[in-house]
Amino acid sequence: xxxxxxxxxxxxxxxxxxxxxxxxxxxxxxxxxxxxxxxxxxxxxxxxxxxxxxxxxxxxxxxxxxxxxxxxxxxxxxxxxxxxxxxxxxxxxxxxxxxxxxxxxxxxxxxxxxxxxxxxxxxxxxxxxxxxxxxxxxxxxxxxxxxxxxxxxxxxxxxxxxxxxxxxxxxxxxxxxxxxxxxxxxxxxxxxxxxxxxxxxxxxxxxxxxxxxxxxxxxxxxxxxxxxxxxxxxxxxxxxxxxxxxxxxxxxxxxxxxxxxxxxxxxxxxxxxxxxxxxxxxxxxxxxxxxxxxxxxxxxxxxxxxxxxxxxxxxxxxxxxxxxxxxxxxxxxxxxxxxxxxxxxxxxxxxxxxxxxxxxxxxxxxxxxxxxxxxxxxxxxxxxxxxxxxxxxxxxxxxxxxxxxxxxxxxxxxxxxxxxxxxxxxxxxxxxxxxxxxxxxxxxxxxxxxxxxxxxxxxxxxxxxxxxxxxxxxxxxxxxxxxxxxxxxxxxxxxxxxxxxxxxxxxxxxxxxxxxxxxxxxxxxxxxxxxxxxxxxxxxxxxxxxxxxxxxxxxxxxxxxxxxxxxxxxxxxxxxxxxxxxxxxxxxxxxxxxxxxxxxxxxxxxxxxxxxxxxxxxxxxxxxxxxxxxxxxxxxxxxxxxxxxxxxxxxxxxxxxxxxxxxxxxxxxxxxxxxxxxxxxxxxxxxxxxxxxxxxxxxxxxxxxxxxxxxxxxxxxxxxxxxxxxxxxxxx
Amino acid sequence: xxxxxxxxxxxxxxxxxxxxxxxxxxxxxxxxxxxxxxxxxxxxxxxxxxxxxxxxxxxxxxxxxxxxxxxxxxxxxxxxxxxxxxxxxxxxxxxxxxxxxxxxxxxxxxxxxxxxxxxxxxxxxx
Numbered sequence: 001x002x003x004x005x006x007x008x009x010x011x012x013x014x015x016x017x018x019x020x021x022x023x024x025x026x027x028x029x030x031x032x033x034x035x036x037x038x039x040x041x042x043x044x045x046x047x048x049x050x051x052x053x054x055x056x057x058x059x060x061x062x063x064x065x066x067x068x069x070x071x072x073x074x075x076x077x078x079x080x081x082x083x084x085x086x087x088x089x090x091x092x093x094x095x096x097x098x099x100x101x102x103x104x105x106x107x108x109x110x111x112x113x114x115x116x117x118x119x120x121x122x123x124x125x126x127x128x129x130x131x132x133x134x135x136x137x138x139x140x141x142x143x144x145x146x147x148x149x150x151x152x153x154x155x156x157x158x159x160x161x162x163x164x165x166x167x168x169x170x171x172x173x174x175x176x177x178x179x180x181x182x183x184x185x186x187x188x189x190x191x192x193x194x195x196x197x198x199x200x201x202x203x204x205x206x207x208x209x210x211x212x213x214x215x216x217x218x219x220x221x222x223x224x225x226x227x228x229x230x231x232x233x234x235x236x237x238x239x240x241x242x243x244x245x246x247x248x249x250x251x252x253x254x255x256x257x258x259x260x261x262x263x264x265x266x267x268x269x270x271x272x273x274x275x276x277x278x279x280x281x282x283x284x285x286x287x288x289x290x291x292x293x294x295x296x297x298x299x300x301x302x303x304x305x306x307x308x309x310x311x312x313x314x315x316x317x318x319x320x321x322x323x324x325x326x327x328x329x330x331x332x333x334x335x336x337x338x339x340x341x342x343x344x345x346x347x348x349x350x351x352x353x354x355x356x357x358x359x360x361x362x363x364x365x366x367x368x369x370x371x372x373x374x375x376x377x378x379x380x381x382x383x384x385x386x387x388x389x390x391x392x393x394x395x396x397x398x399x400x401x402x403x404x405x406x407x408x409x410x411x412x413x414x415x416x417x418x419x420x421x422x423x424x425x426x427x428x429x430x431x432x433x434x435x436x437x438x439x440x441x442x443x444x445x446x447x448x449x450x451x452x453x454x455x456x457x458x459x460x461x462x463x464x465x466x467x468x469x470x471x472x473x474x475x476x477x478x479x480x481x482x483x484x485x486x487x488x489x490x491x492x493x494x495x496x497x498x499x500x501x502x503x504x505x506x507x508x509x510x511x512x513x514x515x516x517x518x519x520x521x522x523x524x525x526x527x528x529x530x531x532x533x534x535x536x537x538x539x540x541x542x543x544x545x546x547x548x549x550x551x552x553x554x555x556x557x558x559x560x561x562x563x564x565x566x567x568x569x570x571x572x573x574x575x576x577x578x579x580x581x582x583x584x585x586x587x588x589x590x591x592x593x594x595x596x597x598x599x600x601x602x603x604x605x606x607x608x609x610x611x612x613x614x615x616x617x618x619x620x621x622x623x624x625x626x627x628x629x630x631x632x633x634x635x636x637x638x639x640x641x642x643x644x645x646x647x648x649x650x651x652x653x654x655x656x657x658x659x660x661x662x663x664x665x666x667x668x669x670x671x672x673x674x675x676x677x678x679x680x681x682x683x684x685x686x687x688x689x690x691x692x693x694x695x696x697x698x699x700x701x702x703x704x705x706x707x708x709x710x711x712x713x714x715x716x717x718x719x720x721x722x723x724x725x726x727x728x729x730x731x732x
Numbered sequence: 733x734x735x736x737x738x739x740x741x742x743x744x745x746x747x748x749x750x751x752x753x754x755x756x757x758x759x760x761x762x763x764x765x766x767x768x769x770x771x772x773x774x775x776x777x778x779x780x781x782x783x784x785x786x787x788x789x790x791x792x793x794x795x796x797x798x799x800x801x802x803x804x805x806x807x808x809x810x811x812x813x814x815x816x817x818x819x820x821x822x823x824x825x826x827x828x829x830x831x832x833x834x835x836x837x838x839x840x841x842x843x844x845x846x847x848x849x850x851x852x853x854x855x856x857x858x
Contacts, residue, residue, distance in 0.1 A: 017848045022787055055784065159807060166803050168766060186815045186854060193845030194813035196791070200838065201806045203795030206768035244791025280785060435763055437756055444757040456753045459766040463742045463751060465776045468792060470785065484783055 001026070005064035013182040015235055018192035019063065023242030028060030037065075041072040044081045044278070047492030051084055058278040059241075066278060067234035070271050075304060078270045082308035085277035088471040089488045089497045090481050091309040093352035094284060095119035095319035097139055098326035099411040102131040102422050103396055104138035104376065105369040106414060109405045111142030112368035113361055114319040115150045117337065118353040120473045121284075123174065123316050125155040127326050131422050132156045133429035134381075136169040140439065141375055142368040144454035146360075149474030151208065151458070151467075155327075158190070158198065165207045168436025169429070171458050172208035174249055174284065174315070178239055179213070180232025183223040196243040206462025208472060210247035210284060211240045212315075215272055216255020229259055233272050241279040246470045248276040249315040251286020251305075256331075260291050266301050273310060280483075282471035288316035290329040298331050306343070306351055309497060311471045313351060321410040334409070344507045350499050354506050362406055367448075369402040374446035379438060381425035396421060519710050523641075526583040526590040528554050553592025554731040555579040561612045561725040564632035568607045570679050571636040572598055573614045573627025574728070576718035578641040582711065585643030586664040586704060595730065597669040598637050598645070601676025607633065607683050609676070611730065615723040618715040621655050624648030626725055633683035637676060642711045643667050647679045658682060659690045665704050666694040740775075743767035743799055770796035790837065797835035809838070813845055815854045820846055823855070 001020040002009050012020060032040070035057065043049045043057065058066060073081060095114035099106050111122050124139045126132050136154035143150045151171040154164050164170045176198055179185045185192070195211070202209040213236030215229035224232060233250060240248045250272045252259050259265040269286060276283040287302045306313055317340075318330035325333065332340055337353075344351040376382045382397040395401075396417020404414040428434075436459040443452035457478055461467055467474065472482035479485070490496030499507065555578070564571070572595065579591050595611065602609040612630055614623040624638025625648045634650035638657075643664035646657040661667055661675060674691045681688040740748045744764035755761050777792035798806055812818045812826055823846035830839035849855050 014848055014852055014854070017851075021844065022790075052784070059784075159811070162807065162810070163803075168763075182852070189814055191813065191815055191845060191849060191854065193841060193848070194810060194815075196841060197794075197810050197813050197838070199791050200794035200798055200841075201810060203773065203792050204768070204798035204801075204806065241785075241787055244785075244787040244789070244794075246785075246788055436766060437761060437763065440753070440756050441759070444753075452757065453753050456756050460748070460751055462766060462768055463748055463772070464740055465768050465772045468773075468776050469779060470783075470788065484779060 005062050014191055015180070015182055015185065015239055018196070019235065019238045019242050021242070023238045024062060025059035028056060029062075030060075032057050032060035032065065033062075037069050038072060040069045041077075044069070044085065045073065045077045047080075047084060047490070051488065051490070054085065054278065055280045059280070063234040063238045064231060066238070066275060067228075067231045070274055070278070071230060073271065073274075075267055075270070078267065078274055079304050079308040081274050082270070082277060082305065082310065083496065084488070084490045085274060086310050086488050087277065087280065087282055087483045088311045088473075088481060089486045091350050091352045091497065092120045092312050092473050093118065093314055094121035094123060094312045094316055096288070096316040096325055096327055096330055097122050097124050097142075097320055098126075098135075099320060099324040100127060100326070101411045101414075101416050101419070102126055102128055102135055103405070103411055103414060103417050104134055104422065104425070105372050105396065105401055105405045105417075106408060106411060107135055107138035108142030108145075108368040108372035109365035109408075110320050111139045111152070112145040112364040115143055116146050116356045116360060116364050117319060119317070119319060120150050120352070121172065121312065122150055122152045123155055124152070125326050128419070128423070129156060129160075131426050132160055133164060133169065134422055134426035136164045137375070137429060137434075137439065138372050140169055140171070140455065141372045141443070141451065144451045144458070145368040145371060146364040147476040148454045148457060149476050149478050151474065162198065162201060165202060166205050167434070168459050168462075169434075169439070170207075172210075173202055174210050174212060176209060176211045176245070177213070177217075178211050178236045179218055179221070180227070180235040181218050181223050181225045183225070184218045184221045187221055187223070192239055192243065199243050199245050203468055206465055206468070208467050209245065210249055210282060211243070211245045212249040212253060213237065213240070214250040214253030214255050214286065215268055216252060216258030219258055220255050229255075229262070230268050230271065234275055237272075237275040237279055237281070240276075241281060245281065246468065246472075247282025247284060247311070249284040249286070250276060251315070252289060252291070253286055253315070254289060256286060256289040256291050260297075260301070269301065270304055273305060280470070282311045282483075284312040284315040285310040287314045287331045288327065289331060290322075291331050302331055303343075307347060307349055309350070323412065324410045338510075338512075341507075341510050342512070345510055348499075348504070348507075350497070350503065350507065355510050357511065366402065366406045369405045371443060371446070371448045371451055373397060373402060374448065375439060375442040376425060378442040378446050379428075379434060381428050382421055394418075394421075516710055519707065520581070520714070523582045523584045523711070523714075526553070526592070528552060552732060553579070553590060555592075555611070555613070555728045556731050557613060558727040558729055561630050561727040563630050564610060566608060566632035568683060569632035570602045570607045570609055570676075570683050571627035571631035572602070572609055572611045572676075573623045573636055573638045573725070574611065575618065575620065575623055575640040575715055576613070576615045576720070577711075577715045578613070578639065580718055581714050582641035585641070585667065586707065586711075587643055587667050589643065589667075589669060591641055592730070592732075593669060594643060594645075594667075594672050595639060597672035598639060598676035598679075599730075601673040601678075602637070602680045604673075605677045605680030605684070607680035611728045612725045613728045614725050615718070615720045618712060618719055619654065620644055620646060621648070621657060624657055625650075625652065625654050628652075630725060631683075635679050635683040637679045640664075641715065642708065645672060645675055647675060647682060649682065661691060661693055663693050663695070663700065665700065666696060740772045741769050743769050768799065770799045773799065794835075794837045794841065797830075797833075797838050800833060800835070809842070813842065815849070816856050819856050819858060820850050823849075
């Protein structure tokens with residue numbers, strides 16, 4: 001190549017030279033160069049153009065050309081392109097597992113938690129560099145508890161990271177950083193050739209690796225050479241392909257906030273991921289640095305890629321709390337896991353994670369912490385090791401510590417281990433040249449045979465080498481999913497990756513899910529038992545109906561209701577399920593208490609109250625109107641089991657009531673009493689000030705509407721069409 | 733696991749079928765039994781090339797050559813390639829050693845680095 005993006009060969013810097021020598025398919029370079037940018041951009045998005053054809057053309061593109069073409073895509077076109085161009089069909093996800101203390105047992109438990117949630121790669125790092133071997137070992141052990149096949153890495157300085165990988169204490173590497181300008185590349189203490197050699201070194205030991213770049217890093221290091229973030233990133237990605245790396249971690253990374261600070265920054269981050277996919281490399285797609293303190297902005301950053309799918313949606317979802325993330329908080333963290341699982345369900349989209357029960361989490365955390373402790377003891381890394389570490393060193397390596405770790409959300413919940421003990425363990429791992437076979441034997445010897453088998457399987461997988469292919473992960477049965485075995489075949493609607501039925505059910509089964517039976521159990525709290533006492537309320541869910549507050553209450557039906565003659569008589573009409581199936585209002589009040597408050601209000605204003613059940617309808621307007629027609633005064637209160645209440649008057653249209661308290665979840669006994677009092681005032685010919693509905697900034701419909709649907713269905717089930725109203729009496 | 737993979741041998745020469753957990757816990761395995769064989773890497777290189785990634789293929793072929801080098805030598809070559817670590821003569825010597833160790837692709841990479849780094853003035857002066 002005589003020229004690259006306007007630079008003549010004699011002027012090539014190291015990056016130009018490396019890309020020119022290896023990175024561009026000269027057989028198609030002329031064809032690609034001649035292709036109009038806009039035409040190329042359309043080929044990328046068009047589902048009728050095969051992915052392979054786009055890959056062929058992209059291989060002939062210079063960094064500038066590819067950057068120009070991708071820059072033409074709008075956000076939704078980027079999403080289309082990502083869905084089509086990512087390498088692996090099945091999306092996956094990576095977790096960050098670290099803590100402030102380098103606490104090995106906590107690392108092991110948190111790695112097990114990450115794997116239970118479905119993460120297939122677990123990345124750790126250190127606050128204290130010398131702890132790295134210990135962290136690598138702890139995460140390796142924890143990652144193999146619960147299921148097989150998750151791969152692990154420990155992100156530290158290049159030479160140490162390689163060393164840990166060679167020993168088999170990690171199973172992949174990622175922190176091989178590339179930069180788009182020569183100055184910054186050299187500041188990073190490497191050249192493209194040393195990095196390329198490093199790629200081969202990892203592969204020579206059967207280890208998967210990818211490189212890391214990400215827009216904004218050159219600006220952060222003060223030498224962007226006046227080039228755009230995106231054109232520099234395009235150079236990095238071209239370089240990655242030239243070096244023979246199988247994949248790239250990009251999409252901002254440490255520079256994400258730099259990119260986010262400029263107009264169009266979020267679009268640029270997504271476009272970075274697409275550059276990798278166009279070069280036919282595995283995309284580990286960023287979203288791993290907290291892009292903003294704004295929950296809306298940070299979510300908006302991650303959602304487009306989440307919907308489009310990627311080889312790795314996050315190159316580190318912080319599966320630990322923000323404060324424990326030694327990479328700095330990720331864009332999504334443990335605090336967001338529940339929301340993320342719900343997002344998968346809402347969008348019917350595979351975010352590569354799954355809900356986990358609290359019991360399962362306790363189980364894997366305990367096993368991981370115990371296994372880690374057992375291995376550290378068995379290998380003599382703690383407690384009774386060669387240099388007799390003394391009493392303080394057992395801090396963090398005891399059964400009590402296991403118990404703390406199992407229940408800990410993060411490192412703030414545990415007694416800090418002795419930092420010198422962790423260091424000694426780390427040093428011993430290096431000095432004694434401990435490797436994967438030692439770990440296997442220690443797990444086996446201490447009774448962790450399943451984990452021994454899984455760690456061994458990770459070692460054995462290196463011999464086979466199938467996970468050196470592009471975008472390789474192991475599923476939980478140790479099958480390799482990669483460009484070779486699981487290629488992305490998206491070609492428009494109805495093609496490409498789709499969740500199986502079983503996977504969709506898994507995604508849908510969020511832990512917040514409640515059944516109709518759960519609901520009925522809650523709303524039947526306060527119902528009288530056969531023996532005359534009350535059923536204990538089930539405690540599932542939020543509003544805990546106050547069975548303990550309720551006086552025993554029963555509504556006894558006396559027979560068909562006739563029209564009253566007393567002009568001071570106010571009726572209270574109740575709904576079909578009121579005190580038959582439903583015994584609690586949405587505000588958690590016993591229905592009997594709500595009714596008693598209404599009656600008390602009526603009587604306080606000098607009227608008499610008569611309770612009638614209206615079994616023929618779920619419509620509260622009709623319930624109230626029917627009762628009003630029976631009342632001697634022509635005025636009635638309508639009261640639904642869920643707590644909605646109104647005042648009605650004979651002769652009005654069903655929906656044109658006098659007053660309505662519609663926000664059932666917020667109604668209080670005082671409001672019911674006021675409503676009763678106002679009904680009496682209307683009966684006596686007064687014009688009272690209406691009772692005001694309470695207001696709230698809750699997402700009140702989101703909180704309650706699904707429940708209302710179920711409650712109305714229960715009311716509907718209790719209706720007897722055409723049945724006349726019935727007089728009812730309260731028994732306490 | 734593919735048939736090809738099942739046929740593979742470890743660097744030690746032991747067939748994959750004999751590399752079992754039982755052997756590992758009986759201390760019947762050495763680290764070389766969990767090391768990839770150069771033939772396997774060349775096979776994976778061919779797979780990568782068939783799937784349209786000659787650069788990954790080349791990387792895996794360089795890796796096949798490096799299986800013969802002990803860890804510390806691999807680390808030493810990496811270190812020598814970093815900026816300002818080596819003179820032109822030292823890199824040429826490393827390349828010659830790699831050639832002698834039947835690692836011609838790695839040798840070529842080192843020579844290419846030597847030329848480019850000399851051109852850009854990022855070698856150690858003396």
